[in-house]
Amino acid sequence: MTVKRRSFIKTSAAGAAALAAGPYFWPKGASAADTVKGGAIYDLSGDLQLFGKNQWACAEMAIDEINAAGGVLGKKLEVKTYDSQSQMQAYNQYARQMVLRDKVAVVQGGLTSSSREVIRPILHKLKTLYFYNTNYEGGVCDRNFFATGATPGGYVDLLSGEAMKRWGKKVYIMAADYNYGQITAKWIQKAVKDAGGKVVGEEFFPLTVNQFGPTISKIQAAKPDFVMNVFVGPAHASFYGQWASAGMNKRIPMVSTxxxxxxxxxxxPPEIADGIMTCYSYYEDLDIPFNKKWLAEFRKRNGTDYGYLTDVPPKDWYGWIFWAKAVNEAGTTKREKVIEVLEGGLTVDGPGGPLTMDAKTHHCTMDMYIGQAKGGKFEIQKKVAQVPPTNTGNQCDLIARPDTNVMYEPKI
Amino acid sequence: MDLAVVVVIQILYAVASLALISIGLAIIFGMMGVINFAHGEFLMMGGYAFILSYNAGVNFWIAMLVVAPVTIAVIGVVVERLIIRHLYGRVIETVLATWGLSLFLIGLAATVLGYHQKGVNPPFGTIRIGAYQEGGYTFFVIFVTLALMAALYVGFKYTRWGLIARGTMQNAQMASGIGVNVDRVYATTFGIGAALSGLAGAILAPIAGVLPEIGVTYVVKAFITVIGGGAVALAGTGAASSLFGAVSQAVTFLSRPVVGEVALLVVAIVLLRLLPLGITGRYFRRGL
Structure with missing residues (x-):
């Protein structure tokens, strides 16, 4: 056999492409006609795997449920999963790959705001629907983008309101020193002032700070009625042990987003965690029938060594169910039609209660709960039904201005 | 007045905790010239060794002060025999190899131990200082660090083993010529450095928590301290952590945490511009 230069280049190029594709081949025998394709990207390894693995576990459960109920448009929903390795450049590469090579009808996933802002513009430009299922600082206004997570416009008001009712009006704010922390702190300032309270101190911490001694002394001097924190990452998690070591957890109540x-x-340990108050749209300890069944199924699939589920991971379940329901109602995966259905007030019932897509903002109305840490879990103390997504201060209206593509910050 | 006392205690604590997280790295770097990028992960593993053995029923103090350092010392010796000893004198290769080791250990901890090992509550109560309340554990960290530095000083200065170790580090060929088993000295020294890192990780575990990535939050400051201190391990670590800890903590008190972090880096940069070999490049050169 003689090897011609041209054919050699061709075959080696094909080989290289096949190698580059790595483990992401479609299973043999599945042709494009009998499946509908979706793309998922989660932080399955690296620093954020703690979140990404649970997110994917919930998404996978939703996809299996969708297929067990007949799939989308009578076809099997086939989702290709990409592991971002918690790296932003991987988000960039895989988002393009999912659209251009895999030709998926929808992309779901991402955790951090930075990962979202890497893939959102790409998917907007390539006209592929994007579902982001994390609670975040709020404000994205983009017709191609749907969010199932809670945003501070909702939970900050509830949390600070409840805390002021219980303990008093003087608040000390501690927040992570970047986008999410800064914006959420602004919301807290606004919520506290609107309710007639007073912020007696505010401090921001770079994500690497793990020594809180000076701040704990400053808090003792400021004598707030409670402390509200917006901590992010393992270094900030060091705070709670130091707070408890100084005996402060018995003197000043702690509230956290x-x-x-x-x-x-x-x-x-409970000695450190007990009493910290939070506000989420989901807790494992929610006493609703849907959740009992859902959680039993989740544990059957994933064992019990996954931690404790709160707000974020179950929202990836909602995200996939939302999209499948919209496609089935639209009778097509075509983007425009699916958006129309989603904007028609689509509701999905789930483990945390019903979520309804808000047409103007593409964020969800949802039930919120107040939970206080107690003995290794959360005690649910209050439910606020159907909190609307007022996260952009009503600046976003995608029905009146469908071409909007911005990220609003709170006007305070 | 009570605020002044609190500030002084906090500054002492900042100095002590900086010295504590750096001393293992300093011994390995100062005595052996090896830059151990997996230092943070030695701290992390020390934390895990402590909370796992404590939760398995071992006495609190034995788990912290014995199990953790001994476990990490064993791991350290294995690492030295398998990886480090092939790379003596090749700084860049050591950095790459230990960096790879660091990634491997984080991945291993995340896969095998996971993120949900139950932590430990800091012992001791609180101490009242006027209008302020300070954790007893703060004083414990300061005390343990002082005791550790004193023990190391005595060990290296006055014991036969310390003499052999120092001699080997000064001139390995000569030591070998007069019958010292150089390989064993290297392995032991690396093991001691690792044990100190493991102990530091265990001591900080109750107030910092233990996660597979927790090492990353220590390693940068430990490196700045060791480089700022220079090649003389004990004196260097003591001097550099006093300077950096005091400056960053005092500035944090006066302004904000972010300014405190910046102040630490500014002081480190200015220091290295004036004293490129670290503090012990000029002062305490004959120290330990």
Missing amino acids: TFGAAGEVVRM
């Missing part, structure tokens, strides 16, 4: 999202109630 993030505590429990990374399984803290399982990891931290």
